[in-house]
Amino acid sequence: MDNSKTIPLLLAVAVGLFVFRSTAYKVSEWEQAIVTEFGNPVGEPVVKAGLHFTLPWREVRRLDRRILNWDGYPNQIPTKDKKYIWVDTTARWRIENPLLFIQSVRDEDGARSRIDGVLDSVTRDVISNNNLVEAVRNTKSAEVDSAPAEKPKVEDVRSTKADDEDIDRKLEKIEFGREVLSERIIDKARDGLAEFGIEIIDVQLRRIAYEKSVESKVFERMISERLRVAEKIRSEGQGERAKITGEIQRDLLEIQSDAYRKAEILRGKADAEAIRIYAGAMNADPKFYEFLRTLEAYKKALPKDTKFILSTDNKFLNILRNKE
Amino acid sequence: MSDPWENPDDEIKEMLDGLSKKFKGGFNFQRGAVLIAFGAVFCVLGVLTSMYTVEPEEKAVILRFGRYAVTKGPGLHFKIPFGIDRHIKLPTERILQEEFGFRSASTKGARTQYEDKAFDEESLMLTGDLNVADVEWIVQYKIAEPQKYLFNTRDVRKNLRDVSLSVVRRVVGDRRVGKVLTTDRVEIADEAQNLMQEVLDKYDMGVRIVALKLQDVNPPESVRPAFNEVNAAKQEQQKVINQAKREYNKVIPEAKGKAHETVNRAQGEASRVVNQAKGDAARFTSVLREYKKAPSITRTRLYLETLEQVYSKFESMTIIDKGVKGLLPVFGDPAAKGAN
Numbered sequence: 001m002d003n004s005k006t007i008p009l010l011l012a013v014a015v016g017l018f019v020f021r022s023t024a025y026k027v028s029e030w031e032q033a034i035v036t037e038f039g040n041p042v043g044e045p046v047v048k049a050g051l052h053f054t055l056p057w058r059e060v061r062r063l064d065r066r067i068l069n070w071d072g073y074p075n076q077i078p079t080k081d082k083k084y085i086w087v088d089t090t091a092r093w094r095i096e097n098p099l100l101f102i103q104s105v106r107d108e109d110g111a112r113s114r115i116d117g118v119l120d121s122v123t124r125d126v127i128s129n130n131n132l133v134e135a136v137r138n139t140k141s142a143e144v145d146s147a148p149a150e151k152p153k154v155e156d157v158r159s160t161k162a163d164d165e166d167i168d169r170k171l172e173k174i175e176f177g178r179e180v181l182s183e184r185i186i187d188k189a190r191d192g193l194a195e196f197g198i199e200i201i202d203v204q205l206r207r208i209a210y211e212k213s214v215e216s217k218v219f220e221r222m223i224s225e226r227l228r229v230a231e232k233i234r235s236e237g238q239g240e241r242a243k244i245t246g247e248i249q250r251d252l253l254e255i256q257s258d259a260y261r262k263a264e265i266l267r268g269k270a271d272a273e274a275i276r277i278y279a280g281a282m283n284a285d286p287k288f289y290e291f292l293r294t295l296e297a298y299k300k301a302l303p304k305d306t307k308f309i310l311s312t313d314n315k316f317l318n319i320l321r322n323k324e
Numbered sequence: 325m326s327d328p329w330e331n332p333d334d335e336i337k338e339m340l341d342g343l344s345k346k347f348k349g350g351f352n353f354q355r356g357a358v359l360i361a362f363g364a365v366f367c368v369l370g371v372l373t374s375m376y377t378v379e380p381e382e383k384a385v386i387l388r389f390g391r392y393a394v395t396k397g398p399g400l401h402f403k404i405p406f407g408i409d410r411h412i413k414l415p416t417e418r419i420l421q422e423e424f425g426f427r428s429a430s431t432k433g434a435r436t437q438y439e440d441k442a443f444d445e446e447s448l449m450l451t452g453d454l455n456v457a458d459v460e461w462i463v464q465y466k467i468a469e470p471q472k473y474l475f476n477t478r479d480v481r482k483n484l485r486d487v488s489l490s491v492v493r494r495v496v497g498d499r500r501v502g503k504v505l506t507t508d509r510v511e512i513a514d515e516a517q518n519l520m521q522e523v524l525d526k527y528d529m530g531v532r533i534v535a536l537k538l539q540d541v542n543p544p545e546s547v548r549p550a551f552n553e554v555n556a557a558k559q560e561q562q563k564v565i566n567q568a569k570r571e572y573n574k575v576i577p578e579a580k581g582k583a584h585e586t587v588n589r590a591q592g593e594a595s596r597v598v599n600q601a602k603g604d605a606a607r608f609t610s611v612l613r614e615y616k617k618a619p620s621i622t623r624t625r626l627y628l629e630t631l632e633q634v635y636s637k638f639e640s641m642t643i644i645d646k647g648v649k650g651l652l653p654v655f656g657d658p659a660a661k662g663a664n
Contacts, residue, residue: 006355028390029475050391067477067527069486090486092477092527136450136497171452171500178494201527204490208450215456219546222455222501226550230557237561244568251572252579259583263590270594274601281605285612291623292611295630302634309642316631317643 022056032065034098045098061102067092067201068108070115076211077124079132084214087135088207089123089185091115093193093200100197111198118192119185119203126184130176135208137171138178178205374405381417385470386410395470412474416467419534422485424492425460426539448544449493455501456547460539461513463488463520465531472530480529488536491519505541505551513538 026049027033033046036059046052047065054060074088093115095101105111127135176184185203193200210218282289310317378384378398386393386403387410396411403409425447429437447458463484467473477483495516499508517536524531543551615622635641 006359026390028387029392029471030478031390048391049387049389051389064478066475067483067529069479069482090490092483132454133452136454137452138494138498172454178497202523204486205493206486206489207445208493209445209448210450210456216546218454218456219544222543222547223550226547226554230550230553233554233557233561237557237564240561240565241568244565244572248572248575251576255576255579255583259586262587266587266590266594267597270597273598277598277601277605281608284609285616288612288615288619289608292608292626295626298630298634302637304637305639307640307642308635308638309644311644316628316635 019056023053024051025054025060026051027062030064030066031062032095032098034061034063034102035059036061041099041102063095063098063101064108065095067094070112070119072116072119072123074207075120075124077127079127079135080129081131083132084211085127085132085135086207086209086211087123087127087205088209089119089203090206091119091189091200091203093198095197096194096199097197100195102197104196105198111196114196115189115193115198115200118189122185122188122192123203125188126181130181131172131174133172133174134176135178135181135205137174181205370405374402374409376401376403376411376413378413379415381415382413383416383470384411384413385474387412392471392475414467414470414473416470419464419466422463422465422481422488423460424462424485424488425458442545446489449496451496451501451504452498453500456544457496457501457504458540458542458544459492459496459504460541461488461492461516461537462539463536464534466534467530468532469530472528474530476528476530480531483527483529484524484531487520487523488516491523492516492536495519501543505543509538509541 025033027046029049031049033052035042035046035054037055037057042058070091070093072089072091074086076084077087078084093111095111101111105114182203182205186200189200189203209215376384377400378396380398382398384396384401386396388404388408390410393409401411403411425443427439427441427443429439444458447460448456449459451457465484473480492512495512496504499512504512513536517533520536521533524533542548
């Protein structure tokens with residue numbers, strides 16, 4: 001190859017590359033770009049991904065097109081019912097209007113601090129205007145309605161199942177619920193942030209927790225409730241035992257007296273039968289029966305060591321005296 | 325988030341540097357050879373940077389000048405080098421897992437080790453009756469649509485965690501602590517999984533929740549002894565009831581047996597009384613029949629026989645003539661007795 005041709009060729013390639021590098025820019029799928037000329041925005045924001053060209057002195061500023069996160073600092077907020085709780089919110093947002101965004105907040109850090117300001121105050125407003133349960137529960141659940149229906153059952157001591165493990169504290173009624181509060185926060189924040197070109201997609205109440213000192217009080221209450229339940233279960237056991245002991249007494253007396261009754265009936269019938277039989281036989285000659293039975297009785301009734309004084313005026317001794 | 329792929333500007337710079345070095349070094353040699361060597365290096369570099377492998381569990385998304393071009397499956401693939409094509413590999417077939425309230429420290433060896441630290445901030449939550457429960461759970465998910473996964477949200481993992489924390493709290497917040505700890509576990513997991521998917525679909529994140537499983541669900545640490553107390557009370561209750569039942573079983577069957585005994589004995593006695601009566605009656609009837617044939621003599625005989633029997637039994641007997649009046653028999657004097 002010839003030296004005089006090679007060098008211009010290489011130079012041409014180098015210049016070509018330089019021009020390409022300074023005029024071409026690429027926009028990724030997750031990006032959007034704004035082209036500025038000496039600080040002034042030129043044309044519409046570029047949202048189509050791919051290779052684009054512009055003039056070399058123009059500046060390209062890229063912004064994210066994806067959904068971004070915002071993480072709030074946990075805030076201690078008193079609720080309407082004067083309970084101190086930690087509320088930890090998180091939000092998703094996107095840059096909806098890049099031009100407005102760049103003009104008003106410059107970059108994401110700027111945006112974040114604006115969102116901090118708006119969301120913190122909105123969250124505080126919404127939470128402190130509602131009772132704690134509103135932020136905890138979501139549905140105006142059926143449980144609330146069924147709670148009073150369960151009440152009569154409490155009298156039934158036998159229902160020792162999982163149900164009455166719960167102290168029958170009625171659930172507080174809720175008016176709105178968690179999702180509605182989230183929606184409210186979003187609605188209020190949306191207006192405040194639209195002027196920065198920011199769209200709030202959603203706000204999640206990531207964590208709601210009792211303030212530490214309140215928490216320990218809650219734990220104490222839970223402990224005392226559990227102990228109450230334990231005591232109730234124990235006493236139900238004792239009650240059950242007393243019941244069974246009673247049953248023992250009842251059944252025992254019933255069985256014994258029943259046996260006595262049956263035995264006496266049998267005996268009575270037998271005695272009656274015996275009387276009937278005796279009477280039937282003896283009626284044939286009562287005098288003779290009396291005579292026989294008396295003799296029989298003599299044999300049995302007079303004991304051996306009886307001292308006997310007899311007069312000779314006795315039928316037995318008649319002959320002894322009279323010799324006839 | 326750091327750029328996971330190579331920086332094209334650096335690549336080109338490197339190449340230009342190498343080119344100029346070679347050019348200077350080879351000034352004294354024949355220029356043709358230099359150019360050929362330069363071309364060869366250029367080609368080798370191009371081939372090397374255009375090759376990439378996609379593992380079996382992965383998919384690769386190809387971007388051309390930042391614009392989505394195509395998604396490739398597992399295997400060896402080529403792309404246009406020098407920063408024109410970029411590939412991003414995603415483990416689409418793998419099930420990914422997020423843990424809440426605990427962390428596995430290591431899954432090596434026979435048994436998974438867990439970190440001792442408690443993640444109370446994640447796991448403590450309020451229940452519907454304003455009690456506190458300690459709930460641990462995992463979320464398993466897959467990257468269902470790589471494009472959406474890459475292009476629609478910036479930090480997928482963080483979104484997933486935030487949503488899961490919020491949703492599980494929302495589901496638990498609708499229940500009483502007793503139910504959360506016992507019967508409603510499965511229901512909570514199902515409901516939370518559905519809700520999570522719903523929210524993530526709203527972000528169009530390209531992620532599919534495979535499972536949400538509750539792990540340990542406990543009362544908070546300091547309340548746990550009181551909950552155990554309830555369980556102990558239940559056991560105690562059972563014990564007391566069983567004892568009472570045992571007592572019942574000990575007493576009642578025996579009493580039943582004894583009752584049978586009493587009745588049977590009475591029956592026996594009744595039979596005896598009746599039989600005796602029958603026997604006596606039969607005997608009397610027989611005796612009476614014969615007596616009627618000679619009443620007087622039989623009567624005397626029976627009388628005398630009886631007296632004989634009776635008197636012979638006695639130890640002592642005093643006979644007094646009916647003519648003797650005013651005699652007082654002297655008892656307890658053997659001499660007197662003998663004299664008579």
